[in-house]
Amino acid sequence: MSTHPGTVDPRGLRLGAALTSVVLAVSLGTAGVAPALSTTLLVLQTAVFALGAGLGPARSPYGLLFKHLVRPRLGAPSELEDARPPRFAQAVGLAFAVLALVGVVTGASVLTLAALALALVAALLNATVDLCLGCETYLLYRRLVPREAAGA
Amino acid sequence: MAAVVVLVAALVVAVVAGALYSARNGRFARRTDTTEDPVSDDRPRLDASEVGGALGEVATFVQLSSAFCAPCRATRRLLADVVTRRPGVVALEVDAESHLELVRRLDVLRTPTVLLLDADGVLITRSSGLPRRDDVERLLDAVGAPAADR
Incomplete structure (x- = not known):
C-alpha cells in the first residue's frame, strides 16, 4: 500500500492537473472583475507548485488530497509512474506562476494574463490528454544546455 | 474584459492542441520509400556504435528516452514485448541527453x-510519444518481420 518515494499514482497527477486547471481558470477569469480573488488563487496555486516541485507531486496539497480523500475509494492503481517528470513539470509551472505574480506586483497585467494563460493551457492538456508540457521542455532545454556545459 | 477574452482563448487553444496531440501522438510517419530512386536516398543511417547495441538482422527499434519522460517506461515495455515474438527484430534504448x-x-x-x-x-x-501496439505490429508486418508462430 505504501507508495515508493520515487513513484506516483498517475490518477493523482490527473486530479492535480484538473484542480490546477480550475484554480488557474478562475484566477484568469476574475483578473479584471475581482482582482483580490484572482491574486489569492494565484498565490495559493504558486504555493502548490512550489510544494510539488520541492517535495514531489505526491506530497503537494493536491497529492495529499488525492491520497486521503480519493485514493481510498479507488483502490490500488494498476501501475505507478516515475515521479521525476511531473516534479520537473511542477517547477516549470512554478516559473510561470511566479511570472504572473511579478506581473501583479509591478502592475504589468499583460504579463499576468499571458503567464496565467500559458500555465492554464499546460494544465488543461495534462488533465485532458495526459500531455506533460513541462516534461516536453526538458529535452529542448538539454539540447540548448548540455549537462557537461551546465556543470562547467 | 480582457481577462475573460484571454481565458476563452486559452480554453480554445487547449482544446485544439489536445485534439491535434491525441491524433498525432505516437503515430509513425509515412514511410519515405525512396528505394526506386537510390540517387536521392538521403535517409539517415545509424550504426551500432551510435545506438548502443548490435542492430537486428531484420529491423531495429531505437527508443530515445530522457530522465523526465513519463511515457518512456510504457514505450520500453511495449517494444520489448513486441520484439519477443519477432525474430530478427531488436529494441534498443538510448539516453537522449x-x-x-x-x-x-x-x-x-x-x-x-x-x-x-x-x-x-x-x-x-x-x-514520438507512446506508440500504439497495433501500429507497431502493422509496421513490422510491412517491413517483412513476420511474427513467430506461437
Whole structure:
C-alpha cells in the first residue's frame, strides 16, 4: 500500500492537473472583475507548485488530497509512474506562476494574463490528454544546455 | 474584459492542441520509400556504435528516452514485448541527453522518440510519444518481420 518515494499514482497527477486547471481558470477569469480573488488563487496555486516541485507531486496539497480523500475509494492503481517528470513539470509551472505574480506586483497585467494563460493551457492538456508540457521542455532545454556545459 | 477574452482563448487553444496531440501522438510517419530512386536516398543511417547495441538482422527499434519522460517506461515495455515474438527484430534504448549529437542530427524534439531502422541501419520511419501496439505490429508486418508462430 505504501507508495515508493520515487513513484506516483498517475490518477493523482490527473486530479492535480484538473484542480490546477480550475484554480488557474478562475484566477484568469476574475483578473479584471475581482482582482483580490484572482491574486489569492494565484498565490495559493504558486504555493502548490512550489510544494510539488520541492517535495514531489505526491506530497503537494493536491497529492495529499488525492491520497486521503480519493485514493481510498479507488483502490490500488494498476501501475505507478516515475515521479521525476511531473516534479520537473511542477517547477516549470512554478516559473510561470511566479511570472504572473511579478506581473501583479509591478502592475504589468499583460504579463499576468499571458503567464496565467500559458500555465492554464499546460494544465488543461495534462488533465485532458495526459500531455506533460513541462516534461516536453526538458529535452529542448538539454539540447540548448548540455549537462557537461551546465556543470562547467 | 480582457481577462475573460484571454481565458476563452486559452480554453480554445487547449482544446485544439489536445485534439491535434491525441491524433498525432505516437503515430509513425509515412514511410519515405525512396528505394526506386537510390540517387536521392538521403535517409539517415545509424550504426551500432551510435545506438548502443548490435542492430537486428531484420529491423531495429531505437527508443530515445530522457530522465523526465513519463511515457518512456510504457514505450520500453511495449517494444520489448513486441520484439519477443519477432525474430530478427531488436529494441534498443538510448539516453537522449548523452547522445545529443544523434538528437540534433535527427532533430529529435521529444522523448520518447522511436526510430525504426532496417537491417542496414537506415531510418525507415519514426514516431514520438507512446506508440500504439497495433501500429507497431502493422509496421513490422510491412517491413517483412513476420511474427513467430506461437
